[in-house]
Amino acid sequence: MNIRSTLKKNYLINFLNTIIKAKQQNRKAKKELLVYKKKALENNIKELSVKEILKSLQARLSDRGITPIPKSMGEMNIFVVYSLNNWESVIPLSLELFGNVVEYEWRSHGYDERLGDWISERDKMNQEVLDLFYKTNKKSPVDIVVGYLSGFTMNPEILSKMGESGSVIINFNWDDKLWFNGENFGGRSSGPASIASTVDLNLTNSPESRIKYFVEGGLAMFWPEAGYPSIHKSYEYEYVHDVSFVGGKYGWRPYFINMLKKNGIKVACFGNGWENGPLSDDDMVKLYSRSRINLGFSGVGHSKELMCLKGRDFEVPMSGGLYLTQDNPELSLVYDIGKEIVTYKDASDCVNKIKWLLANPDKAEKIRKSGELSAISKHRWKDRFSEVFQLIGLLR
DSSP: OHHHHHHHTOHHHHHHHHHHHHHHHHHHHHHHHHHHHHHHHHTTOOOOOHHHHHHHHHHHHHHTTOOOOOBOTTOEEEEEEEOOSSGGGHHHHHHGGGEEEEEEEGGGGTOOTTSTTHHHHHHHHHHHHHHHHHHHHHHSOOOEEEEOOOTTTOOHHHHHHHHHTTOEEEEEESOTTTOSSOOEETTEESSGGGGTTTSSEEEESOGGGHHHHHHTTOOEEEOOOOBOTTTSOOOOOOOOEEEEEESOOOTTHHHHHHHHHHTTOOEEEESTTSTTOOOOHHHHHHHHHHEEEEEOOOBOTTOSSSBOOOTHHHHHHHTTOOEEEEOOGGGGGTSOBTTTBEEESSHHHHHHHHHHHHHOHHHHHHHHHHHHHHHHHHOBHHHHHHHHHHHHTOBO
């Protein structure tokens, strides 16, 4: 352990390790996507439009004898299954707007997928989920099951049994660019691939990952993260930091931050591994209003080339923070780049963007306000769930 600790403190070794891991992850993601594209071509499988998804979804539900009946806001019966890491508390809070919510958050029941004995515990947890579902469904039929699940956490047979009881099953997963299949744990893949065909509608924040779900026999639509206005809100504070960043210190992030500092940029970093340590959720949101610029990274894992949308892409602007993040092409699907948020291509470009924003406070303020308005008007969790529930035909 002493040797390992010493190696972790070695800058060069850490830097080389980051480069190697990033290349491995890039290769893995590219290879997996190419494999699925090839399978799709060989089997004449195509991505479906929203209208085509709706038609296929209706046929799928009809086969189970389900004809969704639209309900008014606040009248639905919802069963949600997830684990609480940090931001996930907004899931049941957002769903409560639509009706009665019964949740199973497995860590509060004594189960933790991060521990070594997870495989032996997983089946027990899954059975508890099913038992609670049956109890809930008997009291009042469950309209929809909402999951934040993968093959690592949920047996597809459990989802099938809930679906056979008359409920629509939806699931979202934010790791399908890199971990769609994942490793084999307990006889099935750890990613969403192993439950994709059992879920009625798979939701992904990665447009390019949709084809993977279709190949696996599922339906999938683009569904990015969002924010929760009651939590992610702006505060009338004086600026304390020119630039701040909140997130773990790993991968290429520390080297990027060092590059900014070498170019005269003052960056206050918060989170595991950084000198300031982690923040509470409340202090994190308040930090966005205390910072002239809030820095973001779009990279997945150790990679800076493999990018995806992040929850913070919506939480920071909604909280009234001026957001400067990595130039992920997918951001243009949800924001007007340059007018609502700002992006950078590399460290040099980031330095220039920061200096420009600090030198032009009026223009920076205009972008900040536009980003906040956009997030509040278009990127709330309420909006995301409304879209899906209306598509399925469960919400008027």
